[in-house]
Amino acid sequence: MPRPRCGLITRPEIDSRGVGLIGHSEGGMIAPIAAVDDETVAFIVPLAGPGTNLIQLLQSQRRLTGLALGVSEEELTRAAPLLADVFAAIASASSTADAQRRVRAMLTPAALEILGTPEAAMEMLVQQIATEWFRYFLQYDPAVVFSRIAVPVPAINGSLDRQVPADENLAAIAAALAHNPNVTIRKLEGLNHLLQRATTGALGEYADLAETISPAALRLVSEWILARFGRNGRA
Template identity: 40%
Template sequence: MRNFFLMLTALMGLAAPVCAEEAAGDWSGTLGNIRVGLHLTKDSDGHYAGFMQSLDQGGVKIPLDSIAATPDTLAYHGVNAKLGVDGRYEGHWDDAQKAWVGNWRQGGLVPLTFKRTATADMPVARRPQEEAIAANPHPFPSEDVGFDNASAGVNLMGTFSRPVGAGPFPAVVLIGGTGQNTRDEEGYGQKAFVVLADALNRAGIAVLRYDKRGAGQSTGDYDAATTADFAADAEAAVTYLASRSDVDPKHVGLVGHSEGGIIAPIVAGHLPSVSFAVLIAGVTVPGDQAALLQLEALDRANGKSETEIWKELALLQQAYAVIRASKNPEDARTQLTAAARPLIESGAYSQSQADDTIALFTSPSRYWLLRYDPAADLQNVHIPVLAIYGTLDLQVPPAGHVPALRAGLKDNPDVTIVELPGLNHLLQHATTGAPAEYALIEETIAPEALKAITEWVTRHTTP
């Protein structure tokens, strides 16, 4: 999901006449082919606060910091880890256009002009499934809970919901995908885990969903964590869930999406108390291969030529080979910096593009993932497994992952693999499967996906 702004590059525009303007208010513009909104407020002390919004991706907000506004200039920094956004805007007031004219910088420079707009013009995406849940709250008891990963010194906060009655009930831990996710798996204007938890509760299953470490109300350093750390947090979630008097400790399972589909087999192999696992769009090949499969699928969907695709893949294969052979992130950073120098000197890449890419590849989470091979962890899973994929998933293409899943679980007698036609990485009905569609689709999770998950879990938790 980190392809939101990363591939946009352009030349800086020419300066234009300047006059004075107050930055507070609502503004809109276009970044590449993506409409963005800008909302700024100013307090009595003259301090600014605000956010950008991806208007074509469900109005997802990008919090701003380091906002510096004068009557003639505007600058700020915006970050949204879920979208892979970490960039800076710098602009000036053009009185002729009645607009802030500048550039968004993330790797390259992308022209971005903001014109004033009315707050009412900011679109609000509809989410019928979520709206139905909010309008007709289910009768299932729900409570905010907390539990600790004591070894890491992390306190994790979440929501526990269960069917009506005394129980004990079969239960699942929902494990989110890549990004600084909260308990609702909120992204692209959607709350996928709200919908999934509701469906499971209605099927008689208790649910624990929680904020990732460093996200929402959970403590810890998200940026310093790897998937292995998140797996340890999930183990703490299972231990907490099994300790509850209203939960049947013999029927505690895992439901993991994307990165959560990596975490679930790790946890299942470590904890005998886990009795089943559901892998949604689970990654089953080595991390570097998964990244290449994703890039190839996305490039083809974006209409790139075969020459462009293979050139890009070849370059990344070289980078990933360095990462696999490196001793640690610092060693990888040194080698990649040296390898990038000829590309920078030739003009193929700018220094900032190279720096941003190297920083991403050597960050704790990405470095760990690129070197991780899930084969051994899959072989350690001896409990029932449901693996569910959408045929239009371009981020975890089933053709690249299902064969590895079958191989890894070949000695497991209870494995069900379901490929649902026309669904994307988020299990929505899609047209192309491209991430740009995610927020434009009103559906949060396809009904047939919810049915496949709840019916399978029910079968494996009913005496």
């Protein structure tokens, strides 16, 4: 990965010792990867980033988003073991072609019925999930990367996040960063995955909210950075 900050650290008006990375959601995976690869990263700020393994994350995400859409607990519970097996097959495949072969073999008519997917849509589903990117995504373990992070970290999420559930992911990040003395873990009440003030946190609510991001979230991040890397602070 190219050094992510090289443009900023060459500018004379910027203190190169205090430039870090902020990443939201999947960016909350990328920021720690970049920090491990680049020793000049001063801090990382994962916003609504994953902390659990990605198969667990997808299962939790599917349950919460499904319940918000009115899918019954029984239906979701019935599909969970099948999905776990499909995800594991993709993650352990030797190539994208191998992943596609495995998924096709697993998506029998009975399996498609459990997933609520029409048989005519089976191949489209295979092409959507058995991809090179998704194989990497499923293999990624945030805990392994966070365990190598020594720079300051504030991990922030909203209590209404239905895509990266706050409690389990913040707890996993905290556990992986237990070796790091400069870690802040914050769950902000009433914020969704996009860190908007929300009512339900459902995905369908995003577009109805006028707020782009909560001022409280922005304030928390800026105050945290200034306290450690501003003129009067140095981590």
